[in-house]
Amino acid sequence: MDRRTRLTLGLMALLLAGLSALWMFQGLGAGNRGFILHLRATKLAALITVAVAIAVATILFQTVAANRVLTPSIMGFDALYVLMQTFLVVLLGNAGFAGLPAAGKFALDVGVMTALAVVLFGTLLAKGARDIPRMILTGVILGVLFRSVSGFLGRILDPNEFSVVQSVSFASFNRVDADLLPVAGGLTVLAVLAAWRMAPQLDVLALGREPAVSLGVRHQRLVLVTLALVAVLVSVSTALVGPVAFFGLIVAGLAHGLLRSARHAGLIPVAALAAAILLVGGQWLFERMLGQAATLSVVVEFAGGLFFLYLLLKGRIR
Amino acid sequence: MIQISNLGHKIGGAQILHDITTSFPKGKLTALIGPNGAGKSTLLRLVGRLDPLQQGEITVAGHDVSRTPTEELARVMAILGQQTAIASRLRLSELVAFGRWPHHQGRPGADDRAKVAQALDAFALTPLANRFLDEVSGGQAQRAHIAMAFAQDTDWLLLDEPLNNLDMSHARALMARLRDLIDTQGRSVGLVVHEINYAAAWADHVIAMKDGRIMAEGFADDVLTEAVLSDLYDAPIAVGRHQGRPLVLHHA
DSSP states (O other), rough: OOHHHHHHHHHHHHHHHHHHHHHHTTTOOSOOHHHHHHHHHHHHHHHHHHHHHHHHHHHHHHHHHHHHSSOTTTTTTTHHHHHHHHHHHHHHHHHHHHSSSSSHHHHHHHHHHHHHHHHHHHHHHHHHOOOOHHHHHHHHHHHHHHHHHHHHHHSSSSSHHHHHHHHHHHHHHHOOOGGGHHHHHHHHHHHHHHHHHHHHHHHHHHHHHHHHTTOOOOOOOOOHHHHHHHHHHHHHHHHHOOOOOOOOHHHHHHHHHHHHHHHHHHHHHHHHHEEEEHHHHHHHHIIISHHHHOOHHHHHHHHHHHHHHHHHTTTTOO | EEEEEEEEEEEEEEEEEEEEEEEEEEEEEEEEEEEESSSHHHHHHHHHSSOOOOOOEEETEEETTTEEEEEHHTEEEEEEOOOOOOOOOOOHHHHHHGGHHHHHTTTOOHHHHHHHHHHHTTTTTTGGSSBBGGGGGGHHHHHEEEHHHHHHHEEEEEEEEETTTTOOHHHHHHHHHHHHHHHOOOOEEEEOOOHHHHHHHHHEEEEEEEEEEEEEEEEEHHHHHHHHHHHHSOOOOOOEEEEEEEEEOOOO
16 A cells, blocks of 8 residues: 555544544533434444445446446345345235344345346356447346336335334434344454455456456456455445435545545555545534434435436446 | 367356367467457456366476465466456555465565566566556557566466557567577566467467467467468468468468
């Protein structure tokens, strides 16, 4: 890692630490401090987990797809997760769904999601890797398919059950499932460490299939492992806050802009830190300063959508 | 030596290669020539394990391509395909440095850095080393890709149409560089080339392909004749001599 990268990382870590302190201690009244601090700490941990998961998932996915505009959610990863939840509600009913042990269910979700994602997107990327437009189209169509099947199932559900489905299909940074946090956080740490260890190989993977094969990287295996990590990370973030379409795009774009280097050893931590700074800072602003007058997820999507258009118009799709 | 036996290959139902058996001699420059769609690139890609083998067997310096671990093959041969678009934003020096990957797996040493500097220098890229790939011309990017394969420092170098986008002087410099690798370091080179006169001027061994079959192979002087070439390209082609080498003319 060069000096510039290290300096950027150091500054960003400081900024995040400052924001976290602000989040924890700003406006702490004389009341039940222990209770408030606990509440805030849980939420802070959730925000950071989600931010890191989305950021790293996006960076990894863009490397596999050799494309800077695609994100896991544009390709329907989180729609797949929501579809799975809808299916569970349909199969088990409300009581059954709510009665599932949170951590166990989540572990199972992640397992199934990873398997599905590897099969679906693995075949897609292995076969269509040379045909990027076809791959994007297929991914987008898959995403739409997953969403419409969820939507259809939602229509035939009774309203009570539908409200459960609805709560998992929209992003909300206010409603965080605290029970899941230890498992989700643990999985995120493991996945990010794995990605970090693979960083030099990911650099080679980013060159594209032919150069990577020529340089002796086991391309197929590396693609599948990377997709599995993406699936784990997307499951984590979707389970905690719901699908967030454009956030990953913003932070991946920011990371590339901040670094001007394509090395994953730098990209991964910078994207993760940028995401954490945006989420913690943004949520603090909306919750404490603007009194919940708007929701962060809406603003994130709006800004992300604009950024996506900007990338499209700049011709960054390749 | 690269030994190819009974190689067949299909792409989407079309038979691209029919039962090919041939070899690339060691320590020589082997040129694959032939009309578009003859299967030259497919053959080279199969040797370089860019596409999986369907039928037949290929060994590179004794390593069975379908069974040898790909990391090991990367230290025996370097292959440069035709598709060279890269999504990530890289400086030329970074791209060339990737050529050392098979030797250091992510932890470059002083030796690796020296080899990269040498490769940049060999292809006159040192002044451009800090430019980004999307900020240089197509020919300069092509040279950077070749320099990457060159930095890989393997006994075998396989290049699919390396002269694409290169002007006359850089094409000539590349061929001279390859010739030098062969003559002074005992390396071996296989390349697909469309401009026959580059094969005529620099190649030792020529393999002429048409419709997925080998039409002729052997010394450049024996293959690059009026009879073979006219038949190969279905067009009247004249072959003269210039400085002891064949000179192929299309305006016969």
